[in-house]
Amino acid sequence: DGGITQSPKYLFRKEGQNVTLSCEQNLNHDAMYWYRQDPGQGLRLIYYSQIVNDFQKGDIAEGYSVSREKKESFPLTVTSAQKNPTAFYLCASTPDRGTYNEQFFGPGTRLTVL
């Protein structure tokens, strides 16, 4: 089955630590996205990538970093500079960047800072 996998499902971080969230897709989609979800705030875009080896900041990129070395993979690192990282993180993809496509989502990673 084609889809998006995210790991781990739950992640706990101590203050001052960097952590990396994994996102892998086997849909052969060009574009991938990272969102942060907080209660009552909908989804906010952190970073997106339209093609391998290229990515752009979204609306709330501060304290986060990404890489896109392979088409199927788009990991997100939450750095110690992110002051309030506790949230639900969602990875998504679309077939390409040029049309009005719906987004395909992974199951999410819930990050908690201890």
Added chain:
Amino acid sequence: AQSVTQLGSHVSVSEGALVLLRCNYSSSVPPYLFWYVQYPNQGLQLLLKYTSAATLVKGINGFEAEFKKSETSFHLTKPSAHMSDAAEYFCAVIPTGGFKTIFGAGTRLFVKA
């Protein structure tokens, strides 16, 4: 900037009753519109989408939405609620000429037995 407003962060209905979740967008040019559903601790999945082919759009699980340009609305309805419909629902838009999806704040639907 384009925005999406969902009226009501929480909606409660009885099983078998009509479901109505409201969504309004801000744009003089009709965008592409979507409704997504999210079950607890899961990702979002597409319910339906409007791409200008028809103003009444049918989706999965018996849901439908009607695009009304004069009201800049795209409300989601289902004639008879089922317990399994309890979830959070997000309205979203892609502005004409853009490609990034803009999500509303979400409406949590509760279904009472």
